[in-house]
Amino acid sequence: MADKTKKGRFNIGGWLMVIIVTILVYLLDKPLGSLPALGKLLDPMNGCWANAEPVNKDFSDGHKFEGLKGASVWFDERLVPHIHAGNEHDLYFLEGYIHAYFRLWQMDMQTRAAAGRVSEVAGQKALEFDRRQRRKGMVFGAENSLKTMEADPRTRLIMDAYTEGINAYITSLKYRELPIEYKLMGFTPEKWTNLRIALLLKYMADDLTGKVDDIALTYLRGALPKEQFELLFPQRIEGATPAIPAGTVFERPSLSIPVAPADSVAFPHFTPSDFGEPREDGKGSNNWVVSGARTVSGSPILCNDPHLGLSLPSLWFEAQLQAPGINVYGASLPGTPGVVLGFNDSLSWGFTNNYRDVKDYYLIRPVAENKNKYWFAGQQLDFTKRIEHILVKGQPELTDTVNYTVHGPVMYDDNYTDKNGLRKILSVCWMGHRATNELLAVYLANKAKNYNEFVDAIMNFQCPGQNIAYADRQGNIAIWAQGQFINQWKGQGRYVMDGSDSATLWGDLIPPHENPHVLNPQQGFVSSANQVTTDSTYPYAYNNGGFVNLRAWRINEMLGKAHKVSIDDMCKIQNDVHSYLAEHMLPGMLSYCTSIDEPFLNGLRKWDYNLSAESADATLFQLWWKYFFEGVWYPILGGHVPYSLMPLQERTMQLFLADIHPVKGFHVDGYYSSIVIKSYAQAVDSVKNIANDRGGLAQWYQVKNTSINHLAKLPAFSYDHLKVGGWGNTINAVKENHGPSWRLVVQMGKEEIEAYGLYPGGQSGNPGSKYYATFLDHWVEGKYYRLLFLPNAPQQNNERIKYSWKVN
Template sequence: MKIPIKGYVLLVITTILIYLLDHPLGALPAIGRLLDPVNGCLANAEPVNKDFTADLKLPAVKGGATVWFDNRLVPHIHATNDHDLYFMEGYIHASFRLWQMDMETRAAAGRVSEVVGDKALAFDRKQRYKGMGYAAENSLRAMEADPRTKLVMDAYTEGINAYIATLNYRNYPFEYKLMGFAPEPYTNLKISLLLKYMADDLTGSTDDIALTYLRDILPKDELELLFPDRIQGSKPVIPEGTVFDKPSLTIPSAPADSVAFPHFAPADFGEPKVDGKGSNNWILSGSRTASGAPILCNDPHLALNLPSLWYEAQLQAPGINVYGASLPGTPGVVIGFNDSLTWGFTNNYRDVKDFYLIKEVEGNKNKYWFAGKQVYYTKRVEVIKVKGKPDIVDTINYTLHGPVTYAEQNAKAGGLRKPLAMCWMGHRASNEMLAIYLLNKAGSYNEFVNAILHFECPAQNMGYADRQGNIAIWGQGQFVNKWKDQGKYVMNGSDSATLWKELIPMRENPHALNPAQGYLCGANQINTDTTYPYNYNGAGWVNLRSWRINNLLKDRQKATVKDMMEMQQDTYSELAAGTLTCFLKKVDSLLSPEERKYADILKGWDYRLSSESEAASIFQIWWYFFNKDAYVLRFYKVPGQFLPLQERTMQLLQSDELLRFIDPPRSEKVTLNDILNPPVWIFKMPKRSLVEAIDSVTKLKSIIGAEWYKVKNTTISHLTKLPALSYDHIKIGGWGNTINAAKENHGPSWRMVVQMGKEIEAYGVYPGGQSGNPGSKYYASFLDDWAGGKYYRLDFMPNSASQNDSLIKYTWTIR
């Protein structure tokens, strides 16, 4: 009995190899587990002709249920009570989108490091310092205190967990295998977290800090010229001339400037900037449509990812029959229509996030100054689990304004190197779930209004149309009765005069019902004209899209759904039209023959940012350099390179007022002669931007081509950002300044056109697919049609336990 030494050596080598293949190595997943064709990734290779038909035994579904999947794999769920309905919605969301729900709620809570390691630590800490968990816990209490939402959420979570209970490694969603972690039980808190994630996404950007800086460095008249509260020519969401109710609250007067606002030195600042999210929502009354029925059009512009944020679904039970875009991870339908009415959302951008400078008590880390007294912080301990590393413990100080967001990484990532507390409407306990629940069931305008009164944050412009022919829009959200400019700049946090005080009764929010003009348009512009009694300021209002929509609708008669679909694809740039003529005239005499060639391309252009347009590329690149050259020397230190709005720059270019801001090129000195005579460099500056643009376009041509879609590179990126699971260089036109606002990774996330006639005619499309599985043919099946401007007729089935519908492909019977 002899075993050669070679045997032991081989045994050790083989064991090590298997061990290595069974464990992740650095960024590499566990290769053996992943490649194993029985249990690994290939187990997620879904047959293209998979039959989804199923008989499910789900004892929790007491009344039984049926789910019909149509040819696009959209589920139409029929249940006999609310519990069973939302249970099934949870079960189905989990069946098709579980990993995404898991990741998004982790992202909301700042728990990404737990599964990807310390590369996500900075992100997680940012989420914690914003108070995301605090906000979600507050709202969870409000949502669970209401028996209606408690029932909906419990049922929904139960449904998700019932699905998770059926899983073993082999049928885990693909990404769990790739990233090497396992699904965890869903909770009602996660629903709340996801809603706060959306709230943060939509009220996240703030100009307060940049404006505070600008306010101190710019003369008052220049500040107003560059950053006016209201852009001239803006067309508010609530049409001008709408009569507002008398305010029930007294409008507070502003405290003395010296009390209200602190001042900062340039050295107090760091850097960057996030771009706003925009959306379009327009509604035509029957007087302007060919059919005589109102049409509502909505395309919320959000991050474009795979799996998509949205999941199409129809929900049926006694008292509810609703179809639209649901948000996997939360119950109900967020944007859509039911038997009686349709609604859409665009971001409202009234400022609901303010910052306060905290005066720390010197030598005592536990206290800060407020109203002449020392006050203790409330401490909240955040434990961040990090994969493969010890836990990180952060203690976050909460003042009576909100959490102190200042931390080491905040100082790096952006803004002010001083302790700032954030006061955010999203931190407050609110029950948007109830708004969605009631909205899904609403049968009339009054019920619509009663539903949305529960929608506090993120504030939305909510468009409405019904089968009675009514159209409406509400600038909806919970707002504070502010004094003028309250919260426009960073405020002094140690004085009680700057506190948020009374809340404006939500029924007094600006709204318009059946306006004389026969249409309504919300595209993230200012909410009202100057007659609205309460003070408010914006946090991201823009005008270019609203101008275009108003121009297209103001003389529009006999509009059809097809016209409206075409309008959602519109790529005409008001910005290009408003700047180019004026600019080309200014530089005309300075051009070389080569430059003139490009100038002629721009002159002959129709101002449409269509996908193959080369002129569009030249324009967008020129505009980038033009802004840079016009402002950069003066403004490069502004936090986030916060620049005037593009439309404002356009107006200043048209009026020649821009010239006073243009600094000389570094190589040129300003001489006395320059000041006495029209300085030469002022006229050279605009031309320089054209030369720079031509240079870039020439280079691009030789690398990827100068067609606009190649230059802008709209990418629908998988949530992991892995190119193998993403789609880039999507052939689509448009940009943020056009109705079809397809940017690099933001754009129309759900296009919907609904005509509320006797028969409901609804169309929709989103850039993704119903399945979140990268191994499914339904993963990105709508992408090409979305890019090409095509729509699907949404199959709205009658509220019935049996259906006779030729589009039904698979049926789930639940007993």
């Protein structure tokens, strides 16, 4: 530089140019508004181009890790890793490393989401979400669980190894190797911790127990006459087919059932219109097992398809884990060690959500003259304060003080009101706040050799409650309605409770072995699809946290008729799009339309009630039903009640079929006729409108528009208008953004385990990889992959192995 000024002539123009270039580089190196750092991103050497994975990439490699004995990883043609390690430490280390290798950004984001730390990387727009997560006590719950998880040497070992594996990957990364989303959003991964594992498990628990409408029900209960409220919102759907077959004999309860306090003591009344979270009807899952008595092979077949929000990268990652004493295959959850859903060399299992209500709200009475105290059992207690620091990208940090009561965190108060603006202080009591160790259940189930070991394992599965179906190679089938539940008085927690009265406090824990279950039932199959758990003979009380029954009726009907079924038959049932609702509603609806002469109607008269992807009749029926449903309920409940809190479809169907007046509660001949005719006209109008837009009758999948979106909602990394039928109330419950997140059909033969499955995504989380969404087409078409289940051995000779890693 010195030689430039040697001649004493300072070149202003030149240096100005240098400054301009410097500024240009600076601007291109920083995100501007919603634009990512363009220079950094577009640089072919280090930017997004570096994420373009060659389609014929050879994944075979050698890896050296300190502290590991020898291990091998074999990848099959679908890029499913089959990990064989000499001990459990090495096994879970490698699982962590491989999860991170394929799915790091997703794991990072989902655990950030659980902890309410999204604004830190996404800015202001995520702040509301983050505040809600903090208010719910997500981190509080995860910290509680972490203590228990780390206190148990078994879960401590696998968590430490798993975290170590993830961090080995993170520290090896150069900028150019970061997942593309980091480059787009402009942040870098931080070190993984065991807390993140606990957070991810709480994230799942929240997703599966979050459907709480206590606040809205409290309001509705006050707004409607008692008889009408019971008519429209029954705790138990008439004719429900419980998950634990009706007639199952339950043991005598070891705890005595508490007596309910007077209604006026337990439950406050609300008048403001606060409706809580929307109820997504038809979001749920199926699992079933048919015993060998009903199959061609004589061996039991287990089927599972948990319905969850669908996204890319997928929630699940297929893997096989092998070490001495363990050989398990199935869907793992990137961010947690083990295999959550699947089978091992002895037995298989599947989950569906158990909708017993485990989240209750309490009305808190603050002490008028002291903001730091509240009333409980006639005493003034101090709030415990937890200060939440929320970092917001490009903004000052936000602090929120969350008060904790004996019940749990104060979710709503003056500083944070529900979006409908209820001006009350509400504390939330959630099973997920408690110290639970679901990871231990997963770990032990992965290794279980027989029914008893499996039951011992799942006793540790506490929250979210799951209906766990089971089949083994000895021919046993079973189902457990598993979870940690409270010995409640009847009706406890159905509505917002008075938090100042000790009678409403959560009581003793029900011993988990007293949870409803059945082993090898007479009927030769077990199934669950989010229906009510038991018949009314189960001694302990529980509340409806979102039970539905349409899929359950259909499944039980089909399995009841099943004789000599094959794996293929089971796959067909998983892809069944027959609408039980249409089958039962449509004949009645059509009977009111005899005077209408229209080609549409003739189509419906011949329709097979299948919500097939290409069916235009399905479009018409679905619209007709929607307008009919609104026509029934809007005049009665409209204005006060959001759509999501209307009575169930099941209930509406039952009232219609019996001609029961929805207000008066007794039979009124032809009450529904005018609603049917009017809603038909509305549906036809809609169908014609859509048809005009598209030039042809709209097929069901076009109207439904099933989409699988990237987690950051980037359309470029998402798929929409998938040509797939079904709806939330059919077995193949594919809605707009929800559906079967994992399909498994596994026959537990004595000689051989034959397994088929897939999930709607691909093994790689990289949108620049061929493996990003490889399974999607098969999933849409209802096809399956034969799963490669290797014997537990250090050497393999299988032609499906395409790549292998040699470790140390």
